[in-house]
Amino acid sequence: MKVVMAGYSKTGTKSMAAALRLLGYKVYDFMDHFWYHYEDWMKIMERQSTVEDFRRMYQDVDALTGCPAFAFWEEILKAFPDAKVVLTTREEESWYHSTVGQARVLESYYKFPLMQILTPTGRKYFKFYRALARVVDGVDMNNPFHYTYHYNEGLQRQKYRQHQKYCEQNAPKEKLLVYSVKEGWGPLCAFLGKDVPSVPFPHSNVGGVYIEDLMEVHPAFDRMEREWRLVLFLLTAMGLYTSYKIYSHGWMGKAANFFSNFARRRFSCFHLSIS
Template identity: 45%
Template sequence: MKVICAGFPKTGTKTMQVALKELGYDVYDFMENYSYLGKDWFKIFKHGGTTEDFRRMFENVDAVTDAPACYFWDEIHKAFPDAKIIFTWRDEASWTRSFCAQGAAECQPLFRIVRVLSPTYRRFNAFMRSVGRTVFGTTVQRHWFKQDTFSSLIARMSCRRHNAHILQNAPKDKLLVYNVKEGWEPLCKFLGVDVPSKPFPHKNKQGEIMEELLANDPLFIQARRECLVLVTGMAALFCYGAYKLVGYLR
C-alpha cells in the first residue's frame, strides 16, 4: 500500500481513482472493495478488525479510494505506516448537494427493479447499507413511489468529524490536503512522479457513475440478467396459466 485516499465519498474519489490509475497505481475503489474484500468488510462492520486484517487485505494493492476504506484510513495506515495519505476535500454546501444528487441517481426505475428482483444486487445493497450505517451514520430508506430518503444532517455531521480526525491525527509529513480542482501538479509533486501529458480527469458529475456501473460493471450486468430471467419466467408462467384457463373455460 502506497497511497491512502482518506477523503469522504463525494470529494472527488472517483476522479482520484482514475488519476491514480493514470499514474500507474493499482487502485481499489468502492466496487473493488466489495467484489474482492466484501466478506472481510462485513466481518469488520460486525465484529471489528485488526492491523493484521488490514495488512492482509491490502498487501497487494497500491492505493485505496472511497468508502469504506477512507473511513478506516488510520487503521490501514497502522498496517502500512510508510503509505502517503491524501485528504480530498470540498466545501460543505457543494458536498451536500453532490451527496444528495448521488442518492437521486440511485432512484432510477431500473435500480428500483433490480434491487428487488436480483439476488446479486440485494447482496450488494446489504453492503451499501452497512457502509452507510458505518461511514455516514445513516442509511437510505427505500421507497417505490417517491424519492428515497436519508438524514443529510447526520451525514454532514459524520463528514465533519471525519475531516477533523484526519487534520488532527494524520502525520503531517505524509499528508496532502488536496482539492481535485488543483489538478496534476500538487498531486504529482506529493507522490514524486512526473505530470502526465493528459488532462486531469473529472469523473462522476451529478452521480453519473451509477449509469456507468449499470451499463458496464460485471455485478450490475449480472443483476440485469437475473431480472431478465425472472421476468421472462414470470411472463411464461402467466401465458401458460392463461392458456390453460382458456382451455378449461372451453
C-alpha cells in the same frame, strides 16, 4: 499499498480513482470493495476489523478510494505504515448538495432498486450498502427505493466536518496531502513523486452518473444485469403459463361470471337500501 484516500464520499473520489489509475496505480474503489471483498467488509462493518484483515485484503493493491475504505483509513494505515494519505476536500455546501443529488439520481434509475430486490447480486449489494450507511452515516435504510429519506442535513454536515478535521489532525503530517481535485495534477504528482501526465486531470461522476458508467464496465453490474434478464425471462414465462392455464381451464369465464354476479348482488343491495 502506496496510497490511502481518506476523503469523504463526493469529494472527488471517483476522479481520484481515475487519476491514480492514469499514474499507474492498481486502484480499488467503492464497487471493487464490494465485488472482491464483500464478506470481509461485512465482517468489518458489522463486527470488527484487524490489521491482518486489511493486510491480507489489499496486499496486492496500490491505492484505495471511496466507501467504505475512507472511513477506515487509520486502520488501513496501521496495516500499511509506509502508505501515503490523501485527504480530498470540497466546499461543504457543494459537497452536501452533490451527495443528495447523487442519491436522487439513484432513486430515479428505476431498474437499479428493482435489481436490489429481485437479483441475488443486487440483494448482496443492498445489504452491503445498508451496512455502509449504518457505519458511515449512522442511519438505517429499509429499502432501496429511497436513498434520500435518511439524509438529516445537520447530522450529515456534522459528520462530514468531523471526519475531515479528525483526519487532518491525526494523520502523520509527513504522509498527508490535503488536496482538492480542482488543483489538478501538480500537487498530487509532487506528493506522490510522479511525473505530470500529458492528459487533463479526469473529472468523473459529474452529476452522479457513475451507476450508468459502472453498468457498462464493472463485473458486479454485469452479473447483476444478467441475473436481471433471467428474472424477467422467468417472470414472463410464469405469466404466460398462468394465462394459458386460466384460458385452457375456462377459469377466465368463471372468474368473469363470479365478478359479474358479485357486482349484481352488491348493486341490488345498494338499490334496496335506497328504496
